[in-house]
Amino acid sequence: MAEGRDIREGEIRLGFDPAERTEAGVTFIGHIRSDWSRGNSPRNITQARETGGGNARIELAPGYAAGLQGLDVGRPIWVLYWMDRGRRDLIVQAPRHSPELRGVFALRSPVRPNPVAMAAVIITSIDHESGVIGIDATDAFDRTPVVDIKPWMAGIDVPSTG
Numbered sequence: 001m002a003e004g005r006d007i008r009e010g011e012i013r014l015g016f017d018p019a020e021r022t023e024a025g026v027t028f029i030g031h032i033r034s035d036w037s038r039g040n041s042p043r044n045i046t047q048a049r050e051t052g053g054g055n056a057r058i059e060l061a062p063g064y065a066a067g068l069q070g071l072d073v074g075r076p077i078w079v080l081y082w083m084d085r086g087r088r089d090l091i092v093q094a095p096r097h098s099p100e101l102r103g104v105f106a107l108r109s110p111v112r113p114n115p116v117a118m119a120a121v122i123i124t125s126i127d128h129e130s131g132v133i134g135i136d137a138t139d140a141f142d143r144t145p146v147v148d149i150k151p152w153m154a155g156i157d158v159p160s161t162g
Helices: 045-050
Strands: 030-033 057-060 076-082 090-093 116-127 132-135 144-151
Touching: 045 116, 057 144, 076 132
Parallel strands: none
Antiparallel strands: 030 057, 030 144, 057 132, 076 116, 076 144, 116 132
């Protein structure tokens, strides 16, 4: 657990370490490469795009490049990644952008029991042989592990309001 880390007024820390309750295995399929590091990163993907994208790309691990078949430049994709350097110990947070306390499941904060993040990005380049995918932007730190890549599809990924 993140003992000794700062906690803002009203925040609630979990009474256990979620990492000690592992119930499934995850294989990382590669890493995000970017210009970002702790203290030198945008707060979200929108800010990343506004600051030039961070020289973002995904480098797949050996054996996964064939999974890119059917993806091309200009295609939007979902990238699911593991924020391996994020805190996992808060269940209620005091976000800087809101005067109200919020539960972790009502936030896109990297501080969460399972540090899974997702971003919809656009493929800017793709090397099907080497498994390197250029993307328009990322807010992830350099060498952040990638859990999965999925195609973004308007008919599926935009919920119906009716």
